Amino acid sequence: MTDLTSLGVKDIRDGVAKGDFTAREVAESFNAAVAEAASLNAFIVTTPDHALAAADKVDAARAAGETLGKMAGVPIGMKDLFATHGVQTTAASHILEGFTPRYESTVSQKLWDAGAGMLGKLNLDQFAMGSSNETSYFGNVTSPWKKAGSNAAMSPGGSSGGSSAAVAARIAPAATGTDTGGSIRQPAAFTGICGIKPTYGRCSRWGIVAFASSLDQAGPMARSVEDCAIMLGAMAGFDPKDATSLQMDVPDWEAALSSDLRGKKVGIPREYRMEGTDQAILDSWEQGKAWLKDAGAEIVDVSLPHTKYALPAYYIVAPAEASSNLARYDGVRYGLRDLPDGVGLQDMYAATRAAGFGDEVKRRILIGTYVLSAGFYDAYYTQAQKVRALVARDFARAFEECDVILAPTTPTASFPLGSMNEDPLTMYLNDVFAVPASLAGLPAMSVPATINADGLPLGLQLVGRPFDEQGVLNAGLAIQQRAGFTAKPEKWW
Amino acid sequence: MSNYRIQGATGEWEVVIGLEVHAQVTSNAKLFSGAATAFGAEPNAQVSLVDAAMPGMLPVPNRECIRQAVRTGMAIEAQINAWSRFDRKNYFYADLPQGYQISQLYHPLVGEGSLLIEADEKAGIPEDKVIGIERIHVEQDAGKLMHDQHPTMSYVDLNRSGVALMEIVSKPDMRSPAEAGAYLRKLRAILRYVGSCDGNMEEGSMRADVNVSVRKAGEPFGTRTETKNVNSVRFVMQAIEHEAMRQVDVLESGGTVVQETRLFDPGTGTTRTMRSKEDAHDYRYFPDPDLLPLVLEEDFLAECRASLPELPDAKRKRYVEVLGLTPYNARELTAEVETFARFETLLAETAKATGKGEADVATQVANWSLSVAPGVIKALGDEGDPANATASAQASILAMADKAEISGGQAKEIFEIVLKTGRDPAEIAEAEGLKQVSDTGAIEAAVDAIIAANADKVEQYRAGKEALFGFFVGQTMKAMQGKANPQLVNQLLKGKLG
Numbered sequence: 001m002t003d004l005t006s007l008g009v010k011d012i013r014d015g016v017a018k019g020d021f022t023a024r025e026v027a028e029s030f031n032a033a034v035a036e037a038a039s040l041n042a043f044i045v046t047t048p049d050h051a052l053a054a055a056d057k058v059d060a061a062r063a064a065g066e067t068l069g070k071m072a073g074v075p076i077g078m079k080d081l082f083a084t085h086g087v088q089t090t091a092a093s094h095i096l097e098g099f100t101p102r103y104e105s106t107v108s109q110k111l112w113d114a115g116a117g118m119l120g121k122l123n124l125d126q127f128a129m130g131s132s133n134e135t136s137y138f139g140n141v142t143s144p145w146k147k148a149g150s151n152a153a154m155s156p157g158g159s160s161g162g163s164s165a166a167v168a169a170r171i172a173p174a175a176t177g178t179d180t181g182g183s184i185r186q187p188a189a190f191t192g193i194c195g196i197k198p199t200y201g202r203c204s205r206w207g208i209v210a211f212a213s214s215l216d217q218a219g220p221m222a223r224s225v226e227d228c229a230i231m232l233g234a235m236a237g238f239d240p241k242d243a244t245s246l247q248m249d250v251p252d253w254e255a256a257l258s259s260d261l262r263g264k265k266v267g268i269p270r271e272y273r274m275e276g277t278d279q280a281i282l283d284s285w286e287q288g289k290a291w292l293k294d295a296g297a298e299i300v301d302v303s304l305p306h307t308k309y310a311l312p313a314y315y316i317v318a319p320a321e322a323s324s325n326l327a328r329y330d331g332v333r334y335g336l337r338d339l340p341d342g343v344g345l346q347d348m349y350a351a352t353r354a355a356g357f358g359d360e361v362k363r364r365i366l367i368g369t370y371v372l373s374a375g376f377y378d379a380y381y382t383q384a385q386k387v388r389a390l391v392a393r394d395f396a397r398a399f400e401e402c403d404v405i406l407a408p409t410t411p412t413a414s415f416p417l418g419s420m421n422e423d424p425l426t427m428y429l430n431d432v433f434a435v436p437a438s439l440a441g442l443p444a445m446s447v448p449a450t451i452n453a454d455g456l457p458l459g460l461q462l463v464g465r466p467f468d469e470q471g472v473l474n475a476g477l478a479i480q481q482r483a484g485f486t487a488k489p490e491k492w493w
Numbered sequence: 494m495s496n497y498r499i500q501g502a503t504g505e506w507e508v509v510i511g512l513e514v515h516a517q518v519t520s521n522a523k524l525f526s527g528a529a530t531a532f533g534a535e536p537n538a539q540v541s542l543v544d545a546a547m548p549g550m551l552p553v554p555n556r557e558c559i560r561q562a563v564r565t566g567m568a569i570e571a572q573i574n575a576w577s578r579f580d581r582k583n584y585f586y587a588d589l590p591q592g593y594q595i596s597q598l599y600h601p602l603v604g605e606g607s608l609l610i611e612a613d614e615k616a617g618i619p620e621d622k623v624i625g626i627e628r629i630h631v632e633q634d635a636g637k638l639m640h641d642q643h644p645t646m647s648y649v650d651l652n653r654s655g656v657a658l659m660e661i662v663s664k665p666d667m668r669s670p671a672e673a674g675a676y677l678r679k680l681r682a683i684l685r686y687v688g689s690c691d692g693n694m695e696e697g698s699m700r701a702d703v704n705v706s707v708r709k710a711g712e713p714f715g716t717r718t719e720t721k722n723v724n725s726v727r728f729v730m731q732a733i734e735h736e737a738m739r740q741v742d743v744l745e746s747g748g749t750v751v752q753e754t755r756l757f758d759p760g761t762g763t764t765r766t767m768r769s770k771e772d773a774h775d776y777r778y779f780p781d782p783d784l785l786p787l788v789l790e791e792d793f794l795a796e797c798r799a800s801l802p803e804l805p806d807a808k809r810k811r812y813v814e815v816l817g818l819t820p821y822n823a824r825e826l827t828a829e830v831e832t833f834a835r836f837e838t839l840l841a842e843t844a845k846a847t848g849k850g851e852a853d854v855a856t857q858v859a860n861w862s863l864s865v866a867p868g869v870i871k872a873l874g875d876e877g878d879p880a881n882a883t884a885s886a887q888a889s890i891l892a893m894a895d896k897a898e899i900s901g902g903q904a905k906e907i908f909e910i911v912l913k914t915g916r917d918p919a920e921i922a923e924a925e926g927l928k929q930v931s932d933t934g935a936i937e938a939a940v941d942a943i944i945a946a947n948a949d950k951v952e953q954y955r956a957g958k959e960a961l962f963g964f965f966v967g968q969t970m971k972a973m974q975g976k977a978n979p980q981l982v983n984q985l986l987k988g989k990l991g
Contacts, residue, residue, distance in 0.1 A: 105549060207550075210783075242551050242553075323583075346585075374775045
């Protein structure tokens with residue numbers, strides 16, 4: 001019998017539907033794989049019973065001849081930023097350690113309604129702040145990939161590093177991620193998997209621990225474009241509980257997948273040729289152009305002139321929103337409370353937040369507080385909002401000349417854990433190609449392209465017009481078919 | 494111009510007042526969550542996940558709250574901003590679960606408007622005055638801390654957390670405590686007419702932040718202080734009076750007024766420092782990224798406008814011009830929603846009962862409503878049940894009086910019995926003999942008898958001693974046991990005495 005853990009979303013769903021295997025067999029296989037992979041530290045908590053219960057429900061529904069959901073029988077990993085009813089939800093922080101919601105996020109509920117089950121809550125950078133998964137209170141996630149000739153623990157990227165590691169290691173066929181400034185795409189690129197951030201507003205933010213509300217978007221991470229299309233279809237949809245949710249129908253992305261790009265124009269933004277980008281990345285970008293041309297697309301040069309201001313603007317807007325969003329973690333109603341003897345309210349706040357937040361989170365709260373404070377607001381926040389509007393306008397103009405944009409996902413491949421911690425700015429630069437699409441709220445995807453000389457995966461990024469997830473997925477599919485990316489990490493865990 | 498001045502050692506000081514009124518929007522649900530809003534519920538019984546700021550919870554604007562604020566804006570003839578936005582006001586406090594209040598700093602829902610306060614000589618307002626209103630914005634209320642439940646700990650009640658408030662900001666246009674009082678009463682009346690706030694100051698549905706400064710005539714505005722959360726009209730007036738005196742004392746003794754936030758102590762009628770400008774929070778306002786700008790469609794605005802009732806100024810004008818009431822009566826009757834509602838119901842019933850037009854009976858109904866009926870109810874005290882004073886009962890009494898079937902005194906007596914027993918007024922008049930005799934024959938007979946019995950007095954009267962007319966009236970009324978229609982008595986006596 002096939003090793004069920006080698007299967008992705010589509011194959012599991014179809015296999016369960018056809019009766020090739022039961023959902024329970026799938027859940028048991030993945031539960032076992034998760035249990036074996038503790039050394040990756042991809043999960044903060046595992047929930048094998050949740051996966052089994054969902055599987056049994058699917059098997060029973062199939063036996064009863066009922067119509068099965070889009071994700072029927074697929075056990076997935078849930079980034080621990082999504083509130084899950086009765087299951088600890090921490091955002092990888094100490095301040096929320098032990099917090100068990102009595103509610104279920106809209107996106108996770110939609111996945112359960114579609115027949116998926118939960119293998120566990122995936123580790124991440126604390127409050128989704130980080131690009132290497134080193135800021136979690138529950139320890140680093142280690143990538144399943146190794147650099148050729150080295151045994152150093154590698155970064156799975158971040159913030160959705162538990163998700164990327166789990167999917168790459170085949171201990172989950174797919175996982176949820178969230179992307180604020182690259183947190184789905186960069187870890188996907190680092191681990192040789194696919195991940196798509198849909199248009200802002202496609203997926204409800206209700207029940208997702210907020211980082212930067214105007215940027216946060218949930219999306220799927222899986223090993224193929226098809227799997228992403230299927231899972232995104234289950235996650236997306238209007239939610240009256242989220243005032244920024246898009247009131248639009250969700251297209252059947254899976255059904256409309258096509259790698260025939262004849263008549264399509266692919267834009268190559270010249271400003272993305274930045275110093276500090278690995279030659280191998282630039283080479284893969286060239287290769288990507290060739291693949292898309294082969295798929296029938298016309299390649300055109302486009303300009304996104306404000307690209308270089310995007311990252312600085314992002315590091316004002318996102319921390320500003322975060323500094324306010326994280327004010328609710330104050331020790332009063334839930335989560336950690338540090339109340340030294342005989343002190344007052346202000347001291348309780350200080351002690352609780354000092355103990356409950358990690359360094360990176362504190363850094364961003366401080367930056368955010370600073371840029372919003374009297375006398376600095378106009379120079380920073382207002383200015384950053386203007387830049388954000390210009391970045392969005394750049395894209396709008398570029399999309400008058402092309403249908404989808406092709407760019408690298410990251411300037412480098414994955415790096416060893418601990419190697420980038422000297423200067424936070426170096427780490428922030430990792431998201432330089434990812435952040436512009438976030439600021440503009442556009443759908444963007446990373447697909448694996450190739451392996452570099454060190455044996456590490458490299459990803460290519462596709463950015464589409466607002467609401468055109470289909471265009472992004474189709475171009476991604478064209479690359480996937482031509483790249484023939486079959487590399488996978490050697491099991492060492 | 495207000496002539497209110499504070500007499501200081503160095504001369505007269507003018508007081509400059511602006512009010513920020515927080516009015517709780519009448520709505521079954523909170524501004525951004527579906528939780529209920531009723532007053533007096535058990536602590537934390539009306540708290541949703543959003544109000545408690547649980548992780549991942551999001552605000553969604555409540556259409557009804559926005560609608561009420563827009564209607565309020567329209568009632569003060571203010572500019573309604575079809576595009577507005579919510580901002581976060583960031584600060585930490587245990588009664589503020591999100592760590593920020595969702596408010597509107599940069600782009601409020603309602604722009605400039607105005608409100609008229611009427612001349613009231615007795616209260617020290619010599620002429621009508623228009624008070625400018627700067628803006629109305631909507632925002633969330635905070636919860637409440639309870640410090641008296643435990644010796645060392647404070648408890649938090651989040652029932653009010655997230656309740657919708659309108660902040661109605663006046664311009665610094667008031668110049669006396671009386672004007673401020675009149676402004677508050679008028680604002681409260683408008684809110685209650687519109688139905689956007691119940692105006693209940695005891696329950697905290699309406700409270701005011703009072704900005705006060707003083708200056709010598711002709712000088713620019715002085716430094717102001719803000720006295721927070723004053724919760725009655727009387728207290729607002731007291732706070733202004735005390736604060737203005739205090740500032741004059743400070744200035745005249747060579748000091749400077751410090752811009753600060755103060756608290757009012759209702760026990761002593763004084764204000765004291767709460768926090769100074771140096772301790773002021775930096776609220777780090779910025780647009781709430783969880784909410785899109787609030788865009789109001791034309792249909793929505795049209796519905797808001799169409800749903801507005803007749804407002805106090807228009808009603809008062811109509812009472813005078815159409816119903817023919819005195820300006821005083823018109824003002825009294827339109828001051829409160831309950832008063833005009835009772836009046837208009839009674840007016841309609843009375844017009845129906847008499848078969849006359851409303852304008853023909855309005856003055857009688859107004860006098861009855863404002864002085865006769867309240868007088869009887871008050872005099873009767875606990876002996877009467879005001880619930881018996883139904884509009885139809887009162888209209889029936891007024892109609893009998895209008896047809897001269899009963900006298901004014903009888904009307905009161907009947908009303909007394911109605912209040913005590915709830916019996917039907919017509920039945921009371923009949924059964925208790927409380928009807929005046931309008932039978933010309935009976936009165937004429939009595940008059941004839943009196944004239945015959947008092948020939949000497951008739952002589953004197955005819956000789957010019959007209960003061961005797963009262964004697965004949967009295968005698969006739971006595972003979973009729975007080976039940977004769979006085980007009981008929983007068984008329985007949987005049988005719989017969991020549």
